[in-house]
Structures are given as structure tokens and as C-alpha cells.
């Protein structure tokens with residue numbers, strides 16, 4: 408597990424951008440944390456790092472459930488399951504078909520998938536401290552995710 412402290416939205420985005428720059432294959436990332444802790448802010452930085460043009464402004468897919476953005480080699484799938492009633496709705500999206508080496512799947516409010524025993528490659532937990540700074544805990548569940556974290560600059564155990 409590695410940790411990152413962020414005092415501004417820009418710091419969260421820079422950290423996420425650095426992660427995006429290191430992602431070279433499809434993977435699944437769960438973003439967990441209360442409302443307003445910076446999950447969508449993180450995805451905005453990640454998108455930049457993946458090379459998604461700045462003109463694609465990343466907004467929360469709270470109502471659309473999923474937003475997709477293409478790069479030359481990868482597709483970022485940004486999901487927000489906050490309003491999802493059941494995982495059956497994910498069948499309509501074709502969630503299972505997205506799980507391949509091309510799709511970087513980032514899920515805010517992943518609880519329903521976890522309840523369905525879906526296992527993410529990487530889980531990131533966002534919390535606020537007393538000063539409203541963000542604390543990110545990054546927990547890899549396999550070697551791909553572990554190696555990704557090891558390539559990030561300035562991280563500590």
C-alpha cells in the first residue's frame with residue numbers, strides 16, 4: 408500500500424497524471440471515498456496522463472453511468488455507480504466486455520461491483536483530514552498494479 412497526501416485539487420491531478428503516464432495496458436481501478444473527496448478530480452488528472460486531449464473535459468458520469476474517452480492505444484472508461492440500482496444495469500452497458508487489455512476502467516462508488524465479488528486491480532481510498540486535505544491510500548491487488556505504483560515518483564510505503 409502506498410499513501411499520498413494532497414492539499415489542493417491540482418496536487419491530486421498531478422499525482423493522477425503521473426499515474427496515467429505509466430499505464431500501458433488495460434486495468435481496473437476502484438475509487439472509494441465520500442462525496443467530494445476528489446475521485447472525479449483524480450480521473451481528470453489520470454485522463455491527461457493517458458494522453459486524452461484537454462478539450463475532453465472530464466465530468467462526473469453520475470447520470471450517464473459511463474463515459475468513454477479514446478487514446479491511440481487505450482480507452483478510458485469512467486464509471487460512477489452512485490445511482491445504480493443493481494449490477495444488472497451493468498449488463499446493459501456491457502461491463503464484462505470492457506474487461507480487456509485496452510480498457511482502463513475507473514469506477515467511482517464501486518460498492519455494487521464489490522458486493523458482486525468483482526476484484527479490482529487497484530483500489531484507491533480517498534479520505535479528508537481535519538484540514539480538509541485529501542489522503543489517498545493505494546492498494547494494489549496484483550503484480551501489474553503493484554509495479555505501476557512502484558513506477559510513481561515520490562511515493563512512500
Ligand SMILES: Nc1ncnc2c1ncn2[C@@H]1O[C@H](COP(=O)(O)OP(=O)(O)OP(=O)(O)O)[C@@H](O)[C@H]1O
Nearest residue numbers: 413414415416419441442443444445446447448541
Ligand atoms: N486536495 C484535493 N484533492 C482533490 N480535490 C480537492 C482537493 N482540495 C479541494 N478539492 C476540491 O474538492 C472537490 C472534489 O470534487 P470531486 O467531484 O472530485 O469529488 P468526488 O469524490 O468525485 O465526489 P462524488 O462522490 O460526488 O462524485 C473539487 O471541487 C476539488 O476542486
Ligand SMILES: [Mg+2]
Nearest residue numbers: 446447467515
Ligand atoms: Mg465524482
